[in-house]
Amino acid sequence: MSNQDLAQMFLDIADILEIKGVQWEPRAYRKAALTISTLAVDISDIYRQGKLMELEGVGPSISKSIEEYIKTGKMSKYEKLKKEYPIDFTGFRKIQGLGPKRAYALYKELKIRNVDDLKAALEKNKIRGLEGFGEKSEEQLKHNLESFMKVREERKMLGYAIDYFEDIVGRMRKSELFEDVEIAGSARRMKETVGDLDILATSKRPKEGMEFFTKLKDINEIIVKGDTKTSVKLSIGLNCDLRIVDGKCFGAAMQYFTGNKDHNVKLRKIAIGKGLKLNEYGLFRGDKSIASHTEKEVYNALGMDLIEPELRENTGEIEAAQKRSLPVIIGYDQVISDLHTHTLDSDGANSLEEMIAGAQRLGHKYIAVTNHSKSLRIANGLDEARFSSFNKKIEKINESSGIKVLKGVELEILKDGSLDLPAKVLREMDFAIGALHQNTKMPRKELTDRLLKAIQSGLINAVAHPTGRKIGEREAFDLDFQKIFEACKSNDVSLEIDGYPERSDLPFDLVKEAKSYGVRFSLASDAHRTDQLRFIRMATAIARRGWLEKKYVINSLDYRQFLKLKR
C-alpha cells in the first residue's frame, strides 16, 4: 500500500462517479487524490498522528475511507463502484485523450476493460465507427498508446522518490550494521526519472545487514536474497537492489554501479588501451588492483579528473576529464534562491507568509513569488489591481523580514506574443517570467515568433519552463530553440530550469546547448505549496547535468546583485 495506490483508487472513484453523472463528488475525490499523491510522507504516518482531516481536500467521508483502507487493505466504496464498472481506469488514465466517459463507452460497446483489450481492439480497427469515435480518434489512441505507456509504467520521477530513497538509506545508516551506505545508479546521477534504486553498502555483518534491509517497512516483496546482493520490490512500485561489497573496493563499485552504461563502456575501453582492466572490484594490472578505494583514485589512475555523477552520460565528459577541462559545475549550496513560486492568491495552496517561511527553512536568501497573471483564468491569475495590492504586501514584509521577497509574476504570453500586463505594471516587478500555457499548438514558426516577441519586449527577465513538456503526459512545444537561445543571449533573458518533477524543463541536453550560446539560467521549484519548495534541488541537478558553472545561474547572485538585473 502506498500513497500512489491510494491516490489512484480515489481517481478511479472520481472517474466512476463522473460516468454516473454525479455532480461535484468527482472533483472532491480528485482533489484528495492530488493531495495524497504529492505528499512527502507516508499517509499511514499521518493517519497514526490523527491528522488525516488536516489534509487539503480530505474531510470526514474520505478520511474514513483512508482509515478503512489502511486498517483492512480494502475500501468498500471503491470495491462497490469497481464491481459495477470493472474497468482499469488507472491504466486508461495514462493514455491521453481517453477520459472516463470514452473509456466507459468502449467498455459498454466492446467490453474493453483494460489496456490489453484496447490494444487488441485497435489492431482490429474495431473502434472507428462506434458512436462518438471516428478514424482520427482511433489513430490518435493508437499513437498515444505507443508513446505514453512506457515511461509512465516503468519509471518514477526522482523528484518525488528521492526523499523516500534517502529515508531508506538513512535508516540503514542508523542501524549501525553498515560502514557505508550510498545510493548509486541513475538516482545518484540525478536523472529526472528512475527505473529502480541501487544501494551500495559495506558491512562487517553482511548477513544481518541483509536481514535488516529485507525487513524494512517499505519492502513489499523479496525477489532474491543473498549475502552480497538482494533484490526487492519497494512499496512505491520500483525494484531495489542492495549490494554489499568489500570496503577495499567501495570506490570501484560505486563507479561501476553509478553508470551510466555508455560512460562505463568507454572507461573500460580506455582501461584496456592502457593494458588495464576495470570492473566493479577495481582497476587491475594483471591480478594486481591499482585503484579501488575511492572513485577519485579510479578516475585518476585512468588518466583523468574525477567526474561528478551528474555528468556521467558519455556526452563528452570523459574527453574533457582527460584534458582536465571539465567545468566546475554549480554546487547545491550555491543556489541561494528560488525564482518561481506560487501562493494561494493564484493557484498555490499556501499563503505568502507560509511560502516565505518555507523558503527560509531551506536556507534561501531570497525568493521570487511569481503568481499567474490574469489571462490564466484556470489558475486564478491576478490582474493589475490584485498585483498592486499583493506587491504592497511584499514591500511591507521586506521591511522586516530577513529573507528578501521579490515581486514577481508568471506572465502569460498571449496568442499574438503580447504580454498579459501593461509595461507600467511590469516595471514595478522585480522578476517577470514569460510563460506559454494556452494556444500552444501553433505551427513552429508562429509559436517561435510569439515567444521571440516576448523575449525582445524588454519586459521579461526569464522564460518559464521553456519546452512546456510534461514527462509522460505532454510533448514539448514545437519551437526553434536556436533562435530562442540567440534572442535570450542578446536580450539578456534567462531560461528557466523548472525543477517540478513532471516538468524538469529545460531538459539537461538543451541546457547544455543553450549554455554554448552564453545564455543564463534561472532555477526554480515552481512550488505551489511549501513542501514543493524542495524541488529546487531537482532544478539544480538539471543545471549540473547541463554542465553549468555558477556564473551561468542567476540564483547564485546575492540579493543586491540580483536586483541590478531588474529591467
Place this chain on the structure above:
DNA sequence: GCCGTTTTCGGCCCGACTGTTTTCAGTCG
C-alpha cells in the same frame, strides 16, 4: 464530498481544442 473574513448551506476554474457533430460532448489544463 469539501469548504468557509462574502457562506455551517450553497457554492464548487471555465475556456480552448478536437473530432464528431450539424450545435455538441469529451478532454485537458
